[in-house]
Amino acid sequence: MSVVELRDVTREHGQVHALRGVSLEVSAGELVAVMGPSGSGKSTLLNLAGGLDRPTSGVVTIEGEDLSRVKDVAAIRRNRVGYVFQDLNLIPSLTAAENVMLPRELDGVRAGRARPEALAVLAEVGVEEIADRFPEELSGGQRQRVAIARALVGERRLLLADEPTGALDTATGDEILELLRARCDAGAAVLLVTHEPRYAAWADRVIYLRDGLIAETGAVRLESAR
Amino acid sequence: MSIRLSLLALLSSGPRYGYQLRVEFEASTGATWPLNIGQVYTTLSRLERDGLVEPVGADEQGRVVHTITEAGREELARWFSTPVAQTDRPRDELAIKVAMAVAGGVDVAEVIHTQRMATMRALQELTRAKRSAAGGLAQRLVLDSLIFKAEAEQRWLDHCEAVSKEKNR
Ligand SMILES: Nc1ncnc2c1ncn2[C@@H]1O[C@H](COP(=O)(O)OP(=O)(O)OP(=O)(O)O)[C@@H](O)[C@H]1O
Ligand SMILES: [Mg+2]
Numbered sequence: 001m002s003v004v005e006l007r008d009v010t011r012e013h014g015q016v017h018a019l020r021g022v023s024l025e026v027s028a029g030e031l032v033a034v035m036g037p038s039g040s041g042k043s044t045l046l047n048l049a050g051g052l053d054r055p056t057s058g059v060v061t062i063e064g065e066d067l068s069r070v071k072d073v074a075a076i077r078r079n080r081v082g083y084v085f086q087d088l089n090l091i092p093s094l095t096a097a098e099n100v101m102l103p104r105e106l107d108g109v110r111a112g113r114a115r116p117e118a119l120a121v122l123a124e125v126g127v128e129e130i131a132d133r134f135p136e137e138l139s140g141g142q143r144q145r146v147a148i149a150r151a152l153v154g155e156r157r158l159l160l161a162d163e164p165t166g167a168l169d170t171a172t173g174d175e176i177l178e179l180l181r182a183r184c185d186a187g188a189a190v191l192l193v194t195h196e197p198r199y200a201a202w203a204d205r206v207i208y209l210r211d212g213l214i215a216e217t218g219a220v221r222l223e224s225a226r
Numbered sequence: 227m228s229i230r231l232s233l234l235a236l237l238s239s240g241p242r243y244g245y246q247l248r249v250e251f252e253a254s255t256g257a258t259w260p261l262n263i264g265q266v267y268t269t270l271s272r273l274e275r276d277g278l279v280e281p282v283g284a285d286e287q288g289r290v291v292h293t294i295t296e297a298g299r300e301e302l303a304r305w306f307s308t309p310v311a312q313t314d315r316p317r318d319e320l321a322i323k324v325a326m327a328v329a330g331g332v333d334v335a336e337v338i339h340t341q342r343m344a345t346m347r348a349l350q351e352l353t354r355a356k357r358s359a360a361g362g363l364a365q366r367l368v369l370d371s372l373i374f375k376a377e378a379e380q381r382w383l384d385h386c387e388a389v390s391k392e393k394n395r
Pocket of ligand 2: 043086
């Protein structure tokens with residue numbers, strides 16, 4: 001079953017055609033990597049897939065629900081989508097654990113339950129010991145893991161990650177991919193933007209964006225994948 | 227190639243017979259360079275001829291066990307202390323192909339994209355092998371080496387595409 005589907009999606013910013021007609025489906029348990037030069041529309045694609053932005057034309061559905069017809073897109077976004085932003089977006093005045101708890105608390109989960117959940121996910125990404133530190137007291141790699149924990153908490157069915165390996169060294173980058181891959185193997189759909197071929201290679205499918213379009217024969221599928 | 231020296235390296239931690247060398251070579255290199263047993267025996271007999279290994283009897287099934295000699299250890303130490311020269315590597319067919327495509331007015335973007343897909347597929351397979359590799363550190367590092375090389379090729383292809391696009395403007 002496809003968790004997210006984009007059908008003939010375009011996105012224009014005035015004169016700029018960020019996406020020119022993209023169709024893409026990501027199924028449960030599937031990891032799809034999006035590559036392409038700077039400005040080719042990768043972040044735009046991710047924002048549309050997660051309901052953070054609206055297409056100029058075309059349809060985006062998450063688990064069968066057409067986002068343009070849904071009353072509360074924000075609720076779908078909170079309950080089903082985990083997002084790792086290109087610039088992380090951790091809130092500086094909240095500790096690591098509080099940052100991870102936030103999306104759950106916005107869902108109405110009480111702190112008494114949200115905190116143990118957050119600690120469990122922080123442990124899963126290997127940084128439970130820094131739970132009570134603030135973002136500025138963390139290394140780049142630790143911050144990246146906290147941002148990923150925030151996207152994982154609450155068993156999201158769709159994970160969208162925009163360059164989640166940022167400026168990490170390659171061994172740490174591999175660990176991040178291992179985490180995403182594990183979630184994917186547990187049934188989540190993952191859409192990963194990266195400009196590093198080594199990380200894209202963890203995907204079942206790699207697509208190339210070029211000037212707002214998926215490069216024609218650009219779908220590289222691993223024949224025996226899953 | 228360095229099969230000779232690899233066998234010496236394996237023998238430096240103790241006497242072994244041919245089949246054992248093959249298994250250990252493949253385990254250390256993640257089966258990325260399959261080695262047939264014939265190659266092992268030919269290499270061993272050359273090493274023996276050059277005085278770098280010597281037979282030290284046979285096991286109960288009559289398989290000959292070899293051990294490394296002092297000269298063998300010296301040869302091995304020399305290998306580990308010498309960097310691999312760029313010129314030891316074969317000419318890069320891909321670079322030549324792209325150069326010829328440019329020179330011959332072929333659609334370079336197509337050549338690049340075709341190669342990119344193939345290289346990505348290889349990279350996906352290597353990554354899958356790495357994920358399922360139960361072997362130790364040696365195996366992981368060999369697979370990583372191949373991954374880094376494939377990645378360098380992929381980056382170079384991106385670069386070719388960007389540069390040839392600029393030139394065509
Ligand atoms: N809010 C906006 N207003 C105007 N133009 C925009 C806006 N957001 C994106 N764009 C344009 O849309 C195009 C695609 O941008 P996008 O951020 O999706 O690229 P990208 O592939 O993620 O690039 P990068 O690799 O640099 O992150 C670019 O030309 C960008 O300038
Ligand atoms: Mg971007």
